[in-house]
Amino acid sequence: MGPQAQARVVLRLDGITKRFGPLVANDAITFDLHEGEVIALLGENGAGKTTLMNILFGHYSADEGRVELFGSPLPPGNPRAALAAGVGMVHQHFTLADNLSVMENIVLGTEPLWRLGRGRAAARSRVEALSRDYGLSVHPDARVGSLTVGERQRVEILKALYRDARILILDEPTAVLTPQEAEDLFATLRKAVARGMSVIFISHKLHEVMAISSRVLVLRHGKLVGEVATEATDRHQLATMMVGTEVAPLEVRAHAPGPVLMALKGVSTPALGNAIGLRDITLELRAGQITGLAGVSGNGQAALAALIGGLEVPEAGEMEMAGAPVEGWSPRRAIDGGVARIPEDRHKTGTIADFSLTENAILESYGDAKFSRKGWMNWRAAEGFARDIIATYDVRCPGPATRIRLLSGGNMQKLILGRVLERGPRIILANQPVRGLDIGAVTYVHQRLLGARDEGAAVLLISEDLDEVMALSDVIHVISEGRLSPAFPRGAMTPAGLGVWMAGHGFEGAEGGGADHAA
Amino acid sequence: MRLEPIADPGLGRTFGYPAAALAATVIFAMTLALVAGAEPLAVLGLMIKGAAGSKFALLETLNRATPLIFTGLAVAVAFRAKLWNIGAEAQLYAGAVVTVLLGTGTLALPGPLLLPVVALAAAAFGALVLLGPATLKLRFGVDEVVTTLLFNFIMLLFVSYLLEGPMKDPAGMGWPKSAKLIPEARLPRILEGLRLHWGFLLALIAAVGVWVVQTRTTLGYEMRAVGLNPVAARFAGLPVGRIMIKTALLSGGLAALAGWSEVAGLKGSLTLDLSPGFGYTGIIVAMLALLNPLGVVVSALFVAGVFVGADSMSRAIGVPSYIADALMAAALLFMVLALLLARVRVRRG
Known part of the structure; x- marks a missing residue:
């Protein structure tokens, strides 16, 4: 130097x-x-x-x-x-x-x-x-x-x-x-x-x-x-x-994709306040495949996550699950239809800070006969469920009665993972699943997502970290100003090539051509 | 100056700060007494004696606590789900009106049936009164603080109209007062010769009931979830609107029972001064209890004791009984401050 x-x-x-x-x-x-x-x-x-x-x-x-x-x-x-x-x-x-x-x-x-x-x-x-x-x-x-x-x-x-x-x-x-x-x-x-x-x-x-x-x-x-x-x-x-320890590189084996589990056909959603809406999006989520969504933050990722998570309904276009159009789309429908949702903000949306781990663990399933019968809660069963998640997903905490606000982000995310994956989902919506986590937790979350993919789930990975999207995804879409690029298979695009789309070029009606940057 | 939150306050802070708030309230009361030109310790002593110094005083306090337990529970239930029901006063009068309507001989039912039917009808009408603001909030986003608060005045004027018109007791010498309940519609006294009616025990049962609902039932879990984080609750698929409606019905019903128990247990008829603001005081009761239904019983007894004690003290040495109102306000402010300070650390710079 x-x-x-x-x-x-x-x-x-x-x-x-x-x-x-x-x-x-x-x-x-x-x-x-x-x-x-x-x-x-x-x-x-x-x-x-x-x-x-x-x-x-x-x-x-x-x-x-x-x-x-x-x-x-x-x-x-x-x-x-x-x-x-x-x-x-x-x-x-x-x-x-x-x-x-x-x-x-x-x-x-x-x-x-x-x-x-x-x-x-x-x-x-x-x-x-x-x-x-x-x-x-x-x-x-x-x-x-x-x-x-x-x-x-x-x-x-x-x-x-x-x-x-x-x-x-x-x-x-x-x-x-x-x-x-x-x-x-x-x-x-x-x-x-x-x-x-x-x-x-x-x-x-x-x-x-x-x-x-x-x-x-x-x-x-x-x-x-x-x-x-x-x-x-x-x-x-x-x-x-x-x-502090050797980091094993993530191993992603190729995996043959299965049938389309969810399809969006020409879907648009209205803008919500400052958040941009979706513009004529066509997207297929296939079983056994991770679909990555790359893009600069604030380009419609939130709208897509809200749509698939059940919080929004299409303003125009068709939304299909397993080949049939969805009706009465809502968070409840999404959960019952087998959509696991890992929300972007685990503190505000994913968990209730002053609820215990047990109460948070059953947040999506408290109505199941296992936990609630004739209007009465079965807290013993709920606590058992929380203990299972804590053990299976390695949630570090004093116990299931701990308020979740006392947990680190990584452990909070593991509890959310357990909550949604234990339901055996067919579709997984992972919105910024590793933001703010340390490397140990990042690796853990990624392995779980890959594991779910290998078992046949369709995963939509939304991330602003291009490296993450490229490392995990079998196919990649780029989102820009609410529009969605075509699907690029793994290895077909360089970061620079995706960057062109991220900057808003290459879409129909926009100038420039992204295809020139294909690797 | 900055406030840094403390992750886990611990037992010392959780109980120490509220205790300090209580001490501050007592000191404040003695200061007021001093300003009024009285001996502070004498005022304090007379208040305690007036609230709990004799069998009569104690029973008076328990009687006064009864409607406050009901309205305190009504507010606690609603606030826990972040439904800001400021209208317990209106719901109380709604319950009282139905009690008079059905309990003055208009409804012919066998004795043991009449009482529960009137109580349920009163609760149902109170629930209905809160249903309006709750629906407006859900459908159109109308702030329920405004609607429930204003509804208190509408209801009071409506009762005034009833008492001057259709409900006026023909034998009432022209006073704006309803007819008397028939004996079958009255709440009996717990023990013959004691001026304490069954309403007090029912209020205690209601408190335990609300506690059971909140901790053991699915609805309670839902209400707490919606109250603590409506965004997460909606995301997790909870029927937030339906839960809000159920909460409103429960809250309105509880407040109406206060009106029912006052008419059926204590007064026997409806007048415009049935409630000296029990609906509003219920907010203080609930806040002092940290919205805990069992805590509501304790804080209702405390608040009732302060009012009864202040009345008695006022009669004895002439310090105005308004001291009780000032005291309640101070107690609430000290408590809110104490609860904030218990959870944060104050830093300079």
């Missing part, structure tokens, strides 16, 4: 420790960030990445240790100090005002209110210059509400640059981008680094970390367990460091 080794230290974390009760979220973390380098902060969910950044930004005070910015100590617990010293952060969830223009968002908070309006031309030319220099093309007068997610991220970065940030922190920045947009982001970051910017890149995607960083810091259970030069490592080593 030639030049960086001598470069000035811009940020130094020295022995940062933060405890939440018995949990040590950050355990004596020490590292330096040099001028003009990109370090990747790698770790699973709950490894302590977010806590560390919250300490840097003064949202939390560290119990021990100190932060130094540009050689001077940062006062703890002051959210403005880091910003004023030139640290910019691009959050996973953007902090922009939708009803203001790009320009207004960028200058907001940098000028005293009574002087707003003066110096506007100067500000504008500065934003245009930054936008040009860093390859961040976005129209300064566009309303932020009308921008794509990728464009919004550019506004966030422009905002940081406009405030003369010399350190840029990006939290999982590619989660919302198409592969092409991610490439553009990397190009921007390289330009910024060449001008002396220092970057902390938080991620759990190994190939991105390999592509953009010069140094990788690995956090695990709050401890800094490894620091390696990117040149001197590979994905396998990083994954092992991150998880």
Whole structure:
């Protein structure tokens, strides 16, 4: 790491420790960030990445240790100090005002209110210059509400640059981008680094970390367990460091698909508030096949999940199950028809936080004769069912009477898996099934989905993680603005090829051709 | 200042904070007494004596607690399913009206049959009164807080019309008052010579019944699920609308029983001052009980004791009995605050 080794230290974390009760979220973390380098902060969910950044930004005070910015100590617990010293952060969830223009968002908070309006031309030319220099093309007068997610991220970065940030922190920045947009982001970051910017890149995607960083810091259970030069490592080593044990690669055997269990023929659904609806979708879910749905978030995934989950009915078009049109479609019908639904938001939709594991386990089946007879609950049977799930699906918990809010996301997801898979479903709707889970839980969920496929279930896997979709799916559809691409069989498309569709090209009536990118 | 939630508050916090709220309420009451120019400890002593210091005082408290248990249960059942029934007052009067309508000799039934039939009819009409707002909420999204609250005034004016018109007792010397119930329609006293009627025991039975419904039956499970997370309940295929309707019927019926038991057990006839706001006080009772049906009994006794004690104290030393209202409000606010603080940690910065 030639030049960086001598470069000035811009940020130094020295022995940062933060405890939440018995949990040590950050355990004596020490590292330096040099001028003009990109370090990747790698770790699973709950490894302590977010806590560390919250300490840097003064949202939390560290119990021990100190932060130094540009050689001077940062006062703890002051959210403005880091910003004023030139640290910019691009959050996973953007902090922009939708009803203001790009320009207004960028200058907001940098000028005293009574002087707003003066110096506007100067500000504008500065934003245009930054936008040009860093390859961040976005129209300064566009309303932020009308921008794509990728464009919004550019506004966030422009905002940081406009405030003369010399350190840029990006939290999982590619989660919302198409592969092409991610490439553009990397190009921007390289330009910024060449001008002396220092970057902390938080991620759990190994190939991105390999592509953009010069140094990788690995956090695990709050401890800094490894620091390696990117040149001197590979994905396998990083994954092992991150998880703490060898990670076995997922084995996906080919499997012959069976008959169509669910079919959508020219189905449209209305938009719900800000959520986009479906536009003339045709989709077949076959037995023994995983159908992957790729797409940038907010392009109709929620509408499709709501439709198949029974929460919405088609406005136009036909919905068929096992060859017959569905009638009176509802969550109840979906469950009784053998659709297992793993919802996107396991906290709000999938479980009732203040219900026990037992009460959550029977949420879809409490009306079965096994659990309820003549209006009386059979709690003993319900608890037995919960115990079975806990044992079979390896749910780590104090017991079935525990309130589910006390469980980790992974264990919550395992309970949901047990709840729906124990009914022997024919169709499985898995909406973002591994979001926010650690690698152990991710592997577990994926194996269960593959197992269900091998036993003949039709699986629809909705994910914003293209790697996940490509690894698991037998066929892939891309969803964009409520439209569905044709089915691409496994291996027929490169990530770039899918990215073209994700960006909205290739659909009937739209410009561009996705077929050129087939592998 | 920031609030950080605590995952598991533990026993100390769960009981310590409500106890502190109770202590704060007592201190507040003594401060009020001081402001009123009285000796705080004397006021407190007189209130306790007036509420529970003699057989007569105790029975008076139990009598006063009876309608509060019913309305408290009505509110607890509804709130548990996030159906904000502020209209227990209207449902109470609905029950009372039906009691008078059927219990004044209009319905000829053998003695032991008349009482339960009148009670059930009263409950049914109370249930019907809440059915309207519940349906409006489900079909058109009309806020039931508004509809149930306003219905209280409609019902009170309607009762006023009845008492001045069709239901007016011809032998009532011109007072707006209904005819008296026939003896067969009256709730007997538990023991001869004691001024405590069967309504109190029925209220206790109702509390146990509601507790059994909530913890042991399918409907109870459904009501709790809908109340805790309607989104998850709908997603899991629960018939949320139907559950809401059943909840409304149960809640309205319980509140109507308060009116029935007051007329049939205590007053014997209907007047416009049958309820000094039992429907509204039921909200406080239910909230203090954390919506637990068995807790409702305890909190109804507490609230009734405060009112009865304050009346008695007021007669003795002239501190206005409004102190009871101020006390109830304070108790509720302290309790809500205590319950919040029990579940979070306050952090500076």
